[in-house]
Amino acid sequence: MALPGTGDLPRPVATADLSTANASQLRGPVSTSRSLPALTLVSHPTALRVGERLLLHGLPTGREVLLSRNAPDFTRPGEPLGLPLGDPFMSRKPLRFIPAGEGIRVVPDRAGHCTCAGEPLQGGREFGPEALARGVPLEFSGRVVVLLHRVPSSETEPPSPLGMVGGSASLQGVRRHIERVADLDVPVLIRGETGTGKELVARALHARGRRQGPFVSVNLGAISKELAAAELFGSVRGAFTGAQRDREGYFQAAEGGTLFLDEVGEASPEVQVMLLRVLETGELYPVGASRPVTTKVRLVTATDADLEARIAEGSFRAPLLHRLAGYELRLPPLRERREDIGPLFLHFAHQELAALGEAHHLAPSDPHAPPWLPAALAVRLLLHPWPGNIRQLRNVARQLVIGGRGQPCLEPDAPLPQEPPRPVTSSAAPSPSEHDGAARRRSTEVGGQELLAALRAHAWDVRRAAQHLGIARSSLYDLIERSPGLRLAGDLSEEEITRCFHACQGNLEEMVKRLEVSGRALRRRLRELGLGPKSP
Structure with missing residues (x-):
């Protein structure tokens, strides 16, 4: 079960267009009671920078924060030094983040410089507390994507990664819970949706607890109910047909270590009774045995089922739940930790690229090269509901990497499983030709003379000129800015x-x-x- 991954390394955003509002009326300190606004890198031409963060310290004190390609620096959580975004296609003119009560108003220097879910932030837009809690994807020049979200204002030095990828507040909370309970002998119940990485957390508990014995993982949903008791507790010779010798069960195999029982909600009534006895007495009876066997095992269980509902319907024992939940951990679904999507996707993609011998795509030598993870695709990853959570993200990363094998970058319009309709953030939705993901050409293919001819042919109508050239409108603005003879x-x-x-x-x-x-x-x-x- 692959959650936050191991090793080295919200629903569609709803916004309100306040372009006609008086900016002075929007000013005001952002609440600092529990969180601090931040920007996390999700896509960048240098892919290995994904996950770097900029804390917007000025906003809670009522000061606006400016962001351009040259300043300020983004840093990896826990590291003191960093770098500005630095993409040559981004504007040198700053984007303004302005306090707006409990929300934040984002004001670009010009149309097309910054988009949210494909829609230019013309005149600026305010994002309220709910949008910030979900995370707001902001896209610059079709090349760089950051997620505007909140982090705990009291966050200090982050805890040890414990083999998990991500720096979201919810994942940091999981790590702290692991640190608190890992060295204790109390049983732990891990709750979370399918694919959130419950086994990885169980392994972290075992490793952090420095258990001398082995870690044994068992999925109760994959064992036949008739054999479950013998598989867990062992059996003696002659206990049932085919039992020709004594056999150890999983409890005995995990002696001195950790036994992880996934899908514990699927345990049969017989197994529930035997589990309850082990938790109460530290003894188990192998199937067919007349004498108990003492066991010293740290029991960690997990479920995505509503055990309380099963207790109400009579299929699960309430005393067993109370015993299993000596300490309870809840794992957040991926949609509640969107700032981790970029680092997780990069982690899984790096594994696949390394296996294909193409890991060099993540660190291009040419700063003008298109990003390996296109901005339009990065935004779609952020807005995807991820019903299968981390497991689904891992599989999607593998599919995209293999599908783009031999290519310098991923396909911007690559399909995602169960993808919802593209989000529309206002009544004035952009036409397909205006969406960065719909561009038929790269802006680097357009020369200065061709650009000037297209603008003149269409009476300097930027939208029609972009359609004629087959590039995104935001890319056309970038071309104008980089052309010394052209102005806005x-x-x-x-x-x-x-x-x-x-x-x-x-x-x-x-x-x-x-x-x-x-x-x-x-x-x-x-x-x-x-x-x-x-x-x-």
Whole structure:
């Protein structure tokens, strides 16, 4: 059962568009009672940076935080030094994170610089407490993805990884519980959905408890009910047909160590009675034996079933539940720890790439190369419900890596199992041609002359020019910013706009031709300056 993985290394986001709100009305300290806003890297051209984090310390004190490609630094939890995002395709102009009561208002420097679930944050948008609790994916220039979420404000030095990948608050809580109970002899009951990694936690309890005996894992759901008692407690010769010799059970095999019983809710009534006796007396009766055998085993059990409901219906014994749950651990589903999705996916993908001899894709030497994990695919991974949790994520990572074998990066539109409809965060949903994942070409394939010709042919309508070139609209903005001879309407000075307005007698079309900028963006600038354009 593979959860947080071992080794080295929320539902769709709901938002409210407040682009017309007064920014001064939104300012105010974000609550610091229990959490602190943070950004966690999910996709980056240097894939090995996934999981690095930036804590937005200024927001709880009422100060806005600026983020650009050059500052501030992202660091791995527990490490003092880090690096800025540094992607050359990102804007040098900062994205603003502004306190907004219990929420955060995110304001990009221009349309297309930052998107949320494929939708440009035009004019800015506020994300409330519920959205922040689930996690908000923010995508920059179709290459970098960060998750805006919250972390405990009291978080200090993180505990030992214990063989688990991830730094979410819920996973850190699981680690702390393991540290507290690992060296005790009390039985532990692990609860969690299928695929959340219950066996991995049981192994961590065994290793941290420094047990001298072995770790033995048994899935009760995979043992026939007729043989379960003999398998667990052993049997003596002649106990049943075919029992030609004495046989040890799993309890005796785990002597001095840990016995992990998964799917304990599937135990038969006979096995439940025998388990209860072992927990109460430390003795067991092998099937067919007349004398008890003393056992010293640390019992760890797990279930994804509602044991209380089974007690109510009479299929599970309440005294056994009380004995099993000497200490109870709950494992969070993946949808409650979305900041761990990137590191987990990278961990599993690294294993598969290493087996294929293609691990070099995760550390490209060219900073202009497209990211191995495309931003559009990273956002879809974040928004996926993951009903199969970590096990499902591991299988998806294997499928995507093998499906992209021999390619420098994964396919942005690769299918995910049981994927929900693409999220729509406002009534003005982007058309397929505007979505980064729908681009037919890479922006690096578009030359300066081709870009200029497309803009002029479409009267500087950025959306139509992007469609003509077969690239995402956000990518077209990046091309404009990197082209020394081209400008955005936001780059024009008030004096230049006013002079051109009077020279063209307020004719917007003529102004667009002279200034060579987007007509829609220029119209907004004219309104800001109190100048009313005249339609041709």
